[in-house]
Amino acid sequence: MKTLRIATRKSPLALWQTEHVAALLRGLDPDLEITLVPLSTRGDQVLDRSLAAVGGKGLFLKELEEAMLRGEADCAVHSLKDVPMELEGPFVLPAILERADHADAFVSNNHDDIASLPYGARVGSSSLRRQAQLRALRPDLQLVDLRGNVNTRLAKLDAVEYDAILLACAGLQRLGFDRRIRARLDAPAWLPAPAQGAITVECREDDEATRTLFAALNHAPTRRCVEAERAMNRALHGSCQVPVAAFAHEVEGGLHLVGQVSAVEDGRAVRSEATGDDADALGRLVAQQLLDLGAGEFIAGR
Numbered sequence: 001m002k003t004l005r006i007a008t009r010k011s012p013l014a015l016w017q018t019e020h021v022a023a024l025l026r027g028l029d030p031d032l033e034i035t036l037v038p039l040s041t042r043g044d045q046v047l048d049r050s051l052a053a054v055g056g057k058g059l060f061l062k063e064l065e066e067a068m069l070r071g072e073a074d075c076a077v078h079s080l081k082d083v084p085m086e087l088e089g090p091f092v093l094p095a096i097l098e099r100a101d102h103a104d105a106f107v108s109n110n111h112d113d114i115a116s117l118p119y120g121a122r123v124g125s126s127s128l129r130r131q132a133q134l135r136a137l138r139p140d141l142q143l144v145d146l147r148g149n150v151n152t153r154l155a156k157l158d159a160v161e162y163d164a165i166l167l168a169c170a171g172l173q174r175l176g177f178d179r180r181i182r183a184r185l186d187a188p189a190w191l192p193a194p195a196q197g198a199i200t201v202e203c204r205e206d207d208e209a210t211r212t213l214f215a216a217l218n219h220a221p222t223r224r225c226v227e228a229e230r231a232m233n234r235a236l237h238g239s240c241q242v243p244v245a246a247f248a249h250e251v252e253g254g255l256h257l258v259g260q261v262s263a264v265e266d267g268r269a270v271r272s273e274a275t276g277d278d279a280d281a282l283g284r285l286v287a288q289q290l291l292d293l294g295a296g297e298f299i300a301g302r
């Protein structure tokens with residue numbers, strides 16, 4: 001292969017993740033020439049409205065996919081949690097890297113954890129999943145939308161617009177902000193988004209050379225776990241207007257998956273879990289269990 005062109009969003013986290021993939025590739029083949037193709041996506045421009053309202057997660061991929069279709073890039077790097085459950089178009093994910101930290105992080109300059117926040121404190125997050133889990137624990141909190149990339153959100157916390165914010169540990173760690181994590185919000189007590197912490201590579205289905213190149217970076221156990229989480233989400237037909245959380249890990253005899261669907265308004269939730277060896281079947285099973293427990297009520301009309 002001549003030069004590998006990797007499309008990426010321009011946020012500091014996206015660039016870090018793309019540089020990380022490039023470094024892994026150079027480790028495999030020091031002679032490989034790699035160039036980054038940084039692009040703005042519609043998703044990056046929507047800072048004022050809920051993403052769900054304008055078309056959802058696919059907005060972070062579209063421009064990168066268009067560049068691949070025009071032959072201007074060979075592949076793209078994404079946070080897998082931002083990749084829609086169904087890829088639209090002739091694309092595949094030839095590599096899912098080993099998952100980093102799955103957990104959410106509680107970030108605050110004055111408070112140690114959720115429990116020690118004062119009554120009615122202002123917490124910033126625009127994730128419905130994080131808001132719903134906070135509501136369930138602390139109905140008194142004032143939940144305030146917080147958009148923008150990780151660096152922007154930390155700057156808003158420091159400008160004292162919020163008493164605390166919630167972010168993914170993985171993003172903070174990648175950008176060198178480990179020390180801003182005041183408390184980890186770990187599974188199973190607190191559940192992450194499906195595939196949180198996993199980086200993926202997307203390329204054209206018919207591009208055998210690129211698929212082969214990236215096969216070596218795929219981490220099979222992570223792929224199985226995130227496949228179960230994503231199969232559950234897919235089977236729930238959850239738009240990104242519905243708080244869906246999921247976490248799978250390997251156990252004796254296969255995978256264990258825990259899933260949860262919450263009500264946006266008050267954080268009421270249904271939760272279910274199961275063990276199995278077929279990731280896709282396990283995801284669909286837990287989705288069905290959640291529907292049997294009444295998850296449909298939280299999904300309907302959203």
Ligand SMILES: NCc1[nH]cc(CCC(=O)O)c1CC(=O)O
Pocket residue numbers: 079080081082150166167168169170171195196197198199
């Ligand atoms: N929604 C943006 C986004 N997409 C992926 C991550 C974190 C990195 C990851 O999950 O791998 C973040 C930031 C955040 O949620 O704090």
